[in-house]
Amino acid sequence: MMDNEYNTQLDNDENNLLNKLKTIWINEKFAPNLLDYQNEIISNVMEKIEEKEALCTEGIQNKSHQFTADIYEMEIERLKYIVKCYLRLRIKKIDQFYTSVLKESQSNTELLSQHELKYTERYKSYMDEYFKKTILSSLHKDHSTMSPDHYLEPQLNTWVFCKPKENLGEYLIDEDTIDFKKTSIYFVKYRPIKDLVQAGRMDLI
Amino acid sequence: MFTKSAIELVKEIRQTDSIPHYNDTNIKLAINEINVLYEELLQVLMANGNEKSQPYYLSNSMTYFSVIYRDKRCVLAYLNERLKRIKEYRWSSGNGLLPDQLKEKLSQDEIQFFSDYDKNLTDYNIKVGLDLTVDPQPPKDLYVEVRVIKELGQVVLNSGATVTLNLNTTHFLKRSDVSNLISQGSLEHIV
Amino acid sequence: MSYLNIDDILAEEQKLSCKFLYNAYNLGQLEEGSADTDIEKGTKIDLPYWLAYVLAKKGLVSAEMPTPYQQDFKDKLIADPNVISMRSHQYYDKIGTMLSSFFSDRSLNLLLFRVFRDRFLKIYNQSLNLRETDITKIVGNMTRLERNIFENGYRSSIDYDKWRNRKGEKIERNPNIIFPVASRSSSVNNSINSNNINSSSTQSSSSSTQSSQPKKDTVLKKRKRIFDDES
Numbered sequence: 001m002m003d004n005e006y007n008t009q010l011d012n013d014e015n016n017l018l019n020k021l022k023t024i025w026i027n028e029k030f031a032p033n034l035l036d037y038q039n040e041i042i043s044n045v046m047e048k049i050e051e052k053e054a055l056c057t058e059g060i061q062n063k064s065h066q067f068t069a070d071i072y073e074m075e076i077e078r079l080k081y082i083v084k085c086y087l088r089l090r091i092k093k094i095d096q097f098y099t100s101v102l103k104e105s106q107s108n109t110e111l112l113s114q115h116e117l118k119y120t121e122r123y124k125s126y127m128d129e130y131f132k133k134t135i136l137s138s139l140h141k142d143h144s145t146m147s148p149d150h151y152l153e154p155q156l157n158t159w160v161f162c163k164p165k166e167n168l169g170e171y172l173i174d175e176d177t178i179d180f181k182k183t184s185i186y187f188v189k190y191r192p193i194k195d196l197v198q199a200g201r202m203d204l205i
Numbered sequence: 206m207f208t209k210s211a212i213e214l215v216k217e218i219r220q221t222d223s224i225p226h227y228n229d230t231n232i233k234l235a236i237n238e239i240n241v242l243y244e245e246l247l248q249v250l251m252a253n254g255n256e257k258s259q260p261y262y263l264s265n266s267m268t269y270f271s272v273i274y275r276d277k278r279c280v281l282a283y284l285n286e287r288l289k290r291i292k293e294y295r296w297s298s299g300n301g302l303l304p305d306q307l308k309e310k311l312s313q314d315e316i317q318f319f320s321d322y323d324k325n326l327t328d329y330n331i332k333v334g335l336d337l338t339v340d341p342q343p344p345k346d347l348y349v350e351v352r353v354i355k356e357l358g359q360v361v362l363n364s365g366a367t368v369t370l371n372l373n374t375t376h377f378l379k380r381s382d383v384s385n386l387i388s389q390g391s392l393e394h395i396v
Numbered sequence: 397m398s399y400l401n402i403d404d405i406l407a408e409e410q411k412l413s414c415k416f417l418y419n420a421y422n423l424g425q426l427e428e429g430s431a432d433t434d435i436e437k438g439t440k441i442d443l444p445y446w447l448a449y450v451l452a453k454k455g456l457v458s459a460e461m462p463t464p465y466q467q468d469f470k471d472k473l474i475a476d477p478n479v480i481s482m483r484s485h486q487y488y489d490k491i492g493t494m495l496s497s498f499f500s501d502r503s504l505n506l507l508l509f510r511v512f513r514d515r516f517l518k519i520y521n522q523s524l525n526l527r528e529t530d531i532t533k534i535v536g537n538m539t540r541l542e543r544n545i546f547e548n549g550y551r552s553s554i555d556y557d558k559w560r561n562r563k564g565e566k567i568e569r570n571p572n573i574i575f576p577v578a579s580r581s582s583s584v585n586n587s588i589n590s591n592n593i594n595s596s597s598t599q600s601s602s603s604s605t606q607s608s609q610p611k612k613d614t615v616l617k618k619r620k621r622i623f624d625d626e627s
């Protein structure tokens with residue numbers, strides 16, 4: 001289990017996965033709207049965590065592997081920390097923008113994880129019920145609903161720093177043509193590059 | 206004056222970052238104003254079929270419409286801001302318990318909402334197998350040194366290790382085992 | 397503008413002096429101290445922006461630019477943007493941009509931008525350098541928007557200090573956690589078995605009662621911040 005060749009192979013895969021995890025976390029952090037749930041990456045990471053936890057348990061049983069087990073545990077803690085941050089950011093955005101999130105999730109099944117979808121639906125029903133009980137049900141039927149534009153929407157016109165993952169060529173951004181190069185960092189409005197971020201061709205930083 | 210009680214609600218919630226007493230009185234007054242004005246508005250519109258778009262009546266109906274819209278918006282914003290702070294409390298405390306000092310400031314519906322919100326979030330945490338509300342700091346060291354500031358006696362930690370945590374003793378323990386006990390105030394992290 | 401935003405709502409409370417261009421049915425109560433039911437054509441009344449806007453768009457009233465946006469105040473402001481206190485103009489910038497488009501006054505927008513830019517530099521610097529000072533007075537002279545910027549900078553400068561002094565690694569007691577007797581066992585729930593609870597509670601009753609009592613008080617004080625009304 002501890003032989004060198006295997007370890008190097010493992011390291012490369014893991015570094016890759018860790019980098020991907022970091023990227024989706026940072027993108028989610030700087031994007032004003034909710035991005036698609038990165039199911040593949042998160043389930044891979046969760047698998048890795050389980051694998052390592054199993055190795056740790058072995059390590060505890062075998063005193064000679066205690067040191068290795070500690071190092072694995074450290075890695076588990078770090079992975080878990082980033083996953084937590086990522087999921088937490090998403091739940092906070094869902095709490096804020098739940099109506100537009102639910103609406104978008106009807107046409108975009110990638111937007112939410114299965115658990116997030118359940119969370120959002122329940123959250124919406126609690127919010128709706130609360131406003132109904134406290135005020136809306138006491139009003140004339142002409143006023144007893146919230147109109148869609150009363151809910152909070154993400155600010156897509158905000159400015160972001162971004163870095164293309166590859167040479168993307170020219171894009172028309174607010175009447176200016178920008179030639180997105182892999183080697184450069186740009187400060188632009190989020191709305192026009194939103195789809196590039198979503199498609200994984202541009203990272204936010 | 207129109208919208209007085211409604212705008213007071215908004216001013217009240219802006220004055221503090223904490224959660225003030227639920228202002229039931231002003232909410233009821235605002236709701237009442239909406240209903241009374243709307244009743245009048247409908248009557249005026251009905252009684253003056255042909256003249257209702259004349260400036261004399263139009264000034265009246267436009268004002269009433271605006272006041273109703275404004276009242277409703279203020280009350281909803283007030284309620285929503287309170288919910289926002291109640292949700293923040295759930296995240297920062299890391300559990301679903303409401304202390305009495307906070308509870309007495311909330312309405313029954315808010316207490317209900319807090320418990321619904323807590324349940325939903327807890328269910329989600331269980332499903333993903335991670336508590337998103339605990340330990341927001343990046344892990345640096347696997348082990349940390351701690352001093353016991355509340356007697357705990359013998360404790361079996363998550364990792365399976367058994368340790369005796371007597372008052373004022375110090376220990377070198379796994380971070381993940383003790384971070385909960387530190388944020389609850391049983392242990393103190395020595396740096 | 398967002399429907400549920402507290403600051404957007406408060407900004408729109410800005411009063412505008414309005415002249416009614418027609419008689420208006422049953423609006424007497426808009427006029428302070430008036431016993432009439434109707435408003436007479438030509439009457440001047442201060443109306444909040446949200447109402448003045450609607451009535452003016454329908455041509456029912458004519459509205460005037462509020463005093464803080466008239467030449468006198470603008471002159472003072474532009475002379476030295478940094479000395480003017482915004483204590484009584486908390487939403488000067490926010491409602492200012494709305495007024496600028498309402499009155500189609502582009503010069504007001506430009507002025508707001510210049511003032512904001514000048515004040516921003518000072519506020520930005522203050523936010524990063526005033527960690528040891530009492531900031532309540534400084535913050536009181538800012539608009540809400542400026543204050544948000546200041547507080548963001550202030551917080552990150554404190555975080556930066558913590559990081560530099562390696563304090564960020566310290567796990568702190570969370571002042572928000574309420575600590576009923578039950579939660580000690582529930583917190584380590586699956587880890588304390590029943591025998592241990594017994595042994596720990598007997599031990600603690602003798603040795604820790606004295607020393608844990610004053611602790612409780614400081615805990616309460618710490619927590620109070622969260623629940624206190626500032627009013």
